[in-house]
Amino acid sequence: MWLRITHLYRLLKDHYGEQHWWPADTPFEVAVGAILTQNTSWKNVEKAIYNLKKHNCITPERILQCKELEELIKPAGFYRQKAERLKNIASFFLRKDIDKMSTEKLREELLNIKGVGKETADSILLYAFDRPVFVVDKYTYRLFVRLGVWKGRFDYEGIRNLVEREIKDVGDLKEFHALIVEHSKRICKKKPLCNECFIGQCPRIPFS
């Protein structure tokens, strides 16, 4: 492994600067965004969240009552299953014992919610509850493989452990995931591998 995780983090941070994720006003809004952005561009999620705010449906109570939920989130796609998932996560947010749970317990409980998989659970843990976990996504896997940081097939927990072993700080974990996403959105569109986009070789990214 010629490139350390911490080194990669520093390169990205020096180049792109602080990202200050997640863009949301409240922890619950983080969770809503996490559901809505499942396999969906953030641009479309913004429209859906705008609609929810316009109709004052951005709290757990209002989501559960909302009669036109499907209509409001339509721009984000998969609107039928996402409406159901939003209600599931809303019910969870009404629980009183969340803050008392250990990170492991909280993760387990989130994963029990129908419609919440590992990436969504970890996004909520990290950006809504400020728990020190790393969010792995397809961007992360693609970038790590290109850089030779990760070899083999996609292994969510394996990649998560790799990062969490080297980065412990919640703020750094937030920034690292955000930087990987922003970097990937701008540069690494090509699939499956883009030889130009290896850090240090890509003419559009002046990493030294």
Next chain:
DNA sequence: CACCAGGTTGACC
């Protein structure tokens, strides 16, 4: 026109 977007689920093998 095809393919992608800050995934998850359930059926099937």
Next chain:
DNA sequence: GGTCAACATGGT
């Protein structure tokens, strides 16, 4: 254990 279609809209 792994693989795969279904889910739905909007942008390139």
